[in-house]
Amino acid sequence: MKRKPFIAGNWKMHNTIAESTALAAAIAKSKENKNQADILVAPSYTSLASVAQTVKGTKILVAAQDVHFEEKGAFTSAVSPSQIKDAGATHVIIGHSERRSLFGDTDGILNKKLAAAFKHNLVPVFCVGETLAEREAGKTLSVIESQLGNGLAGFTAEQLKTLIIAYEPVWAIGTGKTATPQQAQEVHASIRKYMEKYGKDFAAKIIILYGGSVKTDNADAIMAEPDVDGALVGGQSLVAEQFIRIINFNANK
Numbered sequence: 001m002k003r004k005p006f007i008a009g010n011w012k013m014h015n016t017i018a019e020s021t022a023l024a025a026a027i028a029k030s031k032e033n034k035n036q037a038d039i040l041v042a043p044s045y046t047s048l049a050s051v052a053q054t055v056k057g058t059k060i061l062v063a064a065q066d067v068h069f070e071e072k073g074a075f076t077s078a079v080s081p082s083q084i085k086d087a088g089a090t091h092v093i094i095g096h097s098e099r100r101s102l103f104g105d106t107d108g109i110l111n112k113k114l115a116a117a118f119k120h121n122l123v124p125v126f127c128v129g130e131t132l133a134e135r136e137a138g139k140t141l142s143v144i145e146s147q148l149g150n151g152l153a154g155f156t157a158e159q160l161k162t163l164i165i166a167y168e169p170v171w172a173i174g175t176g177k178t179a180t181p182q183q184a185q186e187v188h189a190s191i192r193k194y195m196e197k198y199g200k201d202f203a204a205k206i207i208i209l210y211g212g213s214v215k216t217d218n219a220d221a222i223m224a225e226p227d228v229d230g231a232l233v234g235g236q237s238l239v240a241e242q243f244i245r246i247i248n249f250n251a252n253k
């Protein structure tokens with residue numbers, strides 16, 4: 001099954017509005033996209049509308065980095081699905097490990113956020129991943145299965161049809177330590193196998209990204225793995241030339 005490559009940049013808590021729009025414009029200006037990859041950028045809330053405006057009419061997609069599950073109300077500091085849509089987001093990252101570990105997003109909360117995203121036709125990029133202690137204890141696959149099982153509980157295959165999954169080992173995020181291509185492939189294959197519960201065809205089609213210190217010098221090897229369909233890039237997505245190089249990975253697939 002040939003799946004379209006998907007390269008996403010998670011800008012985290014970086015960049016002013018001017019810096020974000022300059023970065024978005026530089027990425028949009030590069031017409032080089034030899035893998036015909038889908039390209040997504042996730043600026044912080046303050047830059048969302050300006051970045052969406054900057055890339056309007058280009059192929060670049062825009063995501064929010066999180067969303068609240070309620071529609072509106074007394075939820076000081078939270079941002080709702082319709083607000084991020086209004087700002088121009090079509091996608092939303094849900095369950096990033098920093099949200100899980102620093103802001104208390106539990107599997108139950110993430111399940112509600114996913115429901116809110118589906119309800120508003122926002123495409124979720126749902127992140128899962130094990131900590132170093134969990135990997136060393138041999139629990140990687142069971143942790144991922146439990147995050148998937150709890151996060152996706154109650155949804156039908158029809159509801160999940162736009163879902164994108166990102167495997168991001170917590171120990172590889174922002175640490176410079178990347179999973180080896182073999183480690184990534186092993187987990188990606190097991191995620192795809194797990195998703196067969198929604199149908200073999202569903203599992204064959206779902207896009208699974210790898211994230212965790214993806215860089216210009218390791219993207220080719222990671223992208224060459226058969227079950228790695230794309231990348232969720234943090235640090236190196238903040239520099240246009242680096243992100244563009246990753247978009248134009250040489251995987252010879």
Ligand code: PGA
Nearest residue numbers: 173174212213233234235
């Ligand atoms: P990193 O971040 O590429 O800086 O490791 C990845 C992520 O957190 O999505």
